[in-house]
Structures are given as structure tokens and as C-alpha cells.
Amino acid sequence: MSLVLVNRSTPKASSLVVLKKRVSYISDPDHPNHSGDKKKMILPARNYNVPDNDQSPAAFMSAVVRTNVEYNCCRTGRVGKCSRRILEELIFSTEPGAWLTAEERNEIEERIVSRLAGMSVCRNAWHIDEKSGRCDLHVLLSAKTLDYPPKMTFWCEFGGRDRDHLYAAMDSLDVEIVRYLNRKPERQEEKLKSARRRHREASSAVIGNQLTLADELARHFRKRKKQPCCWW
Secondary structure (H helix, E strand, C coil): EEEEEEEEEECCCCHHHHHHHHHHHHHCCCCCCCCHHHHHEECCEEEECCCHHCCCCHHHHHHHHHHHHHHHHHHCCCCCCCCCCCCEEEEECCCCCCCCCHHHHHHHHHHHHHHHHCCCEEEEEEEEEECCCEEEEEEEEEEEEECCCECCCCCCCCCCHHCCCHHHHHHHHHHHHHHHHCCHHHHHHCEEEEEHHHHHHHHHHHHCCCCCCCHHHHHHHHHHHHCCCCCC
């Protein structure tokens, strides 16, 4: 079993229509992806960092639009292209058989919100497959923060504006959550694996006993180190 945190590229994320569709999708039990053979239990969505702690979808969408408008106003007169993206979406997914408890889901959600959402409004919803035990957490959040002046929620360039690279932050969070879950007594027999470890094991299964490039280079330099040096 493993835990995977992936960034979902939301098409046309500058569109208000897409915002409404994604908000509706994560809470819709009758959607084809959530019903029939793919039936899932949809837990009530929750808002974070929304004014007055309003849990309605309208309050979340209103906050997203407001932060985007404030961002555009603060960009007036500045050089450079203004970002029109208003929405980001992350999906935290477990492999079948994880069977997360309510306590584990709450802990995971809080860690993701505190690390990745930061000062952005977000709306989360858990999708649970009661047949396989797989759990997916959909995280919708504003592409602009609540800071003044507002900033982009994610800065995806390495070394950008003193913020962690998005994928590096996601990878470290994935490992952190897996370690937290594996310390629980009920997880001792069958422990979860991080996406990084699962990928490494899958690569090893394909490569087999063949040396990787890193192994070959290490062996090559060890041989060179043992050879005597002649300077004449």
C-alpha cells in the first residue's frame, strides 16, 4: 500500500465555469465517477480559511473570486504578465487496502492544509471506496493567497521567491504522512509506503540485478582511487 499526493492540472483554471464544476464534482455522489460500479462514499466537503468559517460552497467560490480580483488590482502598473489562474487542485490518494480511519483522515487533511494551503482558501472532500478501501482527498484552493498584496499560492520554479518548490513540498509531505501513519500500532503488520519508495521498488523490479548508472560510476571511481598516481 502507498500514499500518493499528485497535482491535478485543472483545464482552463481561469474560468469561473470550471470553478463551479470542480466544486460541484467533489461533492456529487451521482456523478458517473462516483456511482454504479465506481460507487464511492462522499464525505461532506469542508472549507478552510474562509471568512466567518462559512462551510457553504458559495462562500468558498466567493472567497476565490475575491482573492483573484485583489491580486489583479495590486498588479496594476506592474511589468509582466498577470496570472489569470484562479483555481488549483490537488488529489491525495491511497492505494486499495489502506482503510484510513476518521482520525487518520483528519490528521492527513490538517497536515495538507497547513503545509500546502497556507494562506489560501480551500475546500476539501474525501471520496472513499468502500469495496477496496481506497481513499481520495480532493483539495480545491485559490490560486492567490489571502496576503496583502496577494501572491500566487504555488510558485513552481526552483528557488522562486523564497518558497518551496511545489513538487518538493508534496514529496516531503507524502513521506511525513506515511511515517506518521506507520507509527500507529494498527499499521505495524502491513505498513504503508511513500510514493518515492513505491517508485524505487518498481524501478528495481524492472532493472533487476543490473547496475544503475550511479552504481557504475561509483564502482568506476573506486577503481581509479585504488590505482597509484604517477606524475612523471
